[in-house]
Amino acid sequence: KAGVTQTPRYLIKTRGQQVTLSCSPISGHRSVSWYQQTPGQGLQFLFEYFSETQRNKGNFPGRFSGRQFSNSRSEMNVSTLELGDSALYLCASSLGGLADRRSYEQYFGPGTRLTVT
């Protein structure tokens, strides 16, 4: 079974620009969560989508947004990029949502490395 895929794998943007990252979950998985990983802050939760609805959100500014489509694919958008947004952005999928104790085990994609200059 194919794993979680993320595109693009690498991206270079300039301050002030916006960026959209894409995540395709494992077939049959309905939950997609997004994380930001930086050397200084580690892995930080951004948000979770389940059946096209955002169900949980981390402590990130409104410049970070996302959505989920009916086929469970998800996109994450960052507007007005800042240098501090340079990070590895990871998405993870699971069968159930984070509230479903029986099937929330998350499978992570390889990430998108975003560099803001």
Added chain:
Amino acid sequence: LAKTTQPISMDSYEGQEVNITCSHNNIATNDYITWYQQFPSQGPRFIIQGYKTKVTNEVASLFIPADRKSSTLSLPRVSLSDTAVYYCLGENTDKLIFGTGTRLQVFP
């Protein structure tokens, strides 16, 4: 959600058993304890999860004392390919909050 404290790094040799202990003093009564493994340039990979006592799967064991304020991930007979960062987290039905992780280096 439980805040976790782990050693920043550990060294071991091939064939040895490695035990990584994590402290999670403020774990909630309904938090599960979960461990993830991460290789460079890859997303974290679920290793094992438990609630209390001992859990064992094909790759690791997880020991959780009765007070649940700590947990120990045990990797039997590590190999070079076990060199990675290991995260423990106290997890409930809200969101995953990762700690800083333990960087395990396995030497030949």
